[in-house]
Amino acid sequence: xxxxxxxxxxxxxxxxxxxxxxxxxxxxxxxxxxxxxxxxxxxxxxxxxxxxxxxxxxxxxxxxxxxxxxxxxxxxxxxxxxxxxxxxxxxxxxxxxxxxxxxxxxxxxxxxxxxxxxxxxxxxxxxxxxxx
Amino acid sequence: xxxxxxxxxxxxxxxxxxxxxxxxxxxxxxxxxxxxxxxxxxxxxxxxxxxxxxxxxxxxxxxxxxxxxxxxxxxxxxxxxxxxxxxxxxxxxxxxxxxxxxxxxxxxxxxxxxxxxxxxxxxxxxxxxxxxxxxxxxxxxxxxxxxxxxxxxxxxxxxxxxxxxxxxxxxxxxxxxxxxxxxxxxxxxxxxxxxxxxxxxxxxxxxxxxxxxxxxxxxxxxxxxxxxxxxxxxxxxxxxxxxxxxxxxxxxxxxxxxxxxxxxxxxxxxxxxxxxxxxxxxxxx
Numbered sequence: 001x002x003x004x005x006x007x008x009x010x011x012x013x014x015x016x017x018x019x020x021x022x023x024x025x026x027x028x029x030x031x032x033x034x035x036x037x038x039x040x041x042x043x044x045x046x047x048x049x050x051x052x053x054x055x056x057x058x059x060x061x062x063x064x065x066x067x068x069x070x071x072x073x074x075x076x077x078x079x080x081x082x083x084x085x086x087x088x089x090x091x092x093x094x095x096x097x098x099x100x101x102x103x104x105x106x107x108x109x110x111x112x113x114x115x116x117x118x119x120x121x122x123x124x125x126x127x128x129x130x131x132x
Numbered sequence: 133x134x135x136x137x138x139x140x141x142x143x144x145x146x147x148x149x150x151x152x153x154x155x156x157x158x159x160x161x162x163x164x165x166x167x168x169x170x171x172x173x174x175x176x177x178x179x180x181x182x183x184x185x186x187x188x189x190x191x192x193x194x195x196x197x198x199x200x201x202x203x204x205x206x207x208x209x210x211x212x213x214x215x216x217x218x219x220x221x222x223x224x225x226x227x228x229x230x231x232x233x234x235x236x237x238x239x240x241x242x243x244x245x246x247x248x249x250x251x252x253x254x255x256x257x258x259x260x261x262x263x264x265x266x267x268x269x270x271x272x273x274x275x276x277x278x279x280x281x282x283x284x285x286x287x288x289x290x291x292x293x294x295x296x297x298x299x300x301x302x303x304x305x306x307x308x309x310x311x312x313x314x315x316x317x318x319x320x321x322x323x324x325x326x327x328x329x330x331x332x333x334x335x336x337x338x339x340x341x342x343x344x345x346x347x348x349x350x351x352x353x354x355x356x357x358x359x360x361x362x363x364x365x366x367x368x369x370x371x372x373x374x375x376x377x378x379x380x381x382x383x384x385x386x387x388x389x390x391x392x393x394x395x396x397x398x399x400x401x402x403x404x405x406x407x408x409x410x411x412x413x414x415x416x417x
């Protein structure tokens with residue numbers, strides 16, 4: 001796995017907005033005491049986005065490559081997709097991150113299997129309702 | 133080269149010197165539970181993902197992961213047990229200074245245990261931490277009495293029996309019974325479903341359960357157990373918190389000099405993770 005070197009500070013609401021743009025995705029957080037004591041993981045994108053908005057603090061992302069913009073620059077042009085690490089068996093989007101002022105690094109990672117299972121379960125449920 | 137001489141007696145004792153402080157979330161039972169349960173899931177996912185990447189022998193990996201999932205399943209149920217204890221401790225420590233009745237008589241701590249635990253500065257810990265909370269019946273009996281109204285009747289069953297309201301909570305109680313039994317099977321019989329385990333499970337699920345096999349939960353089994361326990365913990369936290377606030381309200385109405393209702397409501401709200409009201413004072417999170 002690529003060693004992460006480039007710290008990029010973003011508001012948690014920016015990360016929440018990025019999650020909003022990925023409907024149907026599921027996520028895990030590994031190691032953050034704050035989020036893991038509040039959210040039942042794995043969770044759909046909207047549940048994690050809601051928790052990130054509630055805390056409204058800056059998050060440092062340790063990306064494998066430098067961003068085209070950083071704090072102080074145009075945050076709207078920051079492409080988080082471009083900064084994710086996908087060097088893993090399922091090419092799941094992954095960030096190493098830390099809350100501003102904290103020395104605890106944690107992993108934010110996509111869960112494609114869970115998203116697929118949730119989609120399948122939702123379809124079965126809709127089919128069952130239609131049959132009744 | 134022969135195996136070197138090692139003082140194994142000493143090595144075992146050295147474990148006792150290795151511990152980490154509790155995380156700050158431990159002051160709130162529900163946050164502590166969520167964090168512990170999420171950590172179990174993260175551990176499983178991390179190991180599973182990275183063994184895939186390393187290209188280990190498939191059958192060997194499956195055997196090890198199956199063993200790890202069994203341990204994770206037992207750990208999730210035991211985290212829930214710890215959550216129930218921490219909630220009971222919170223209730224006892226919130227009430228101990230203001231009540232003089234038999235509500236603590238369900239706890240069986242002996243004098244020696246109490247002497248040890250008092251050094252932690254909590255009556256609740258002294259009464260709760262040495263007991264196990266691994267059946268619905270035990271949990272019901274303790275909370276029913278603990279959260280009765282002053283000089284009133286016992287509270288409802290936290291996990292209702294077959295003929296008790298409400299249907300939703302009854303279903304939850306029955307599923308929880310399965311998990312208590314599964315934990316027993318994993319912890320005491322390394323996952324082997326004995327004849328006795330199978331008979332008990334058969335009565336709960338009302339269908340056949342094979343004995344003599346080893347429980348082999350899948351990745352998704354663990355995810356759904358965790359989600360069930362997480363939703364149950366949220367529900368239990370809210371029911372117990374609301375009831376505790378009602379009992380404190382009754383005590384405060386009887387004697388407003390006992391405590392400051394706003395301070396008490398705010399402290400309790402922070403520990404429970406949601407706002408409770410005591411005698412009209414709304415707790416600030």
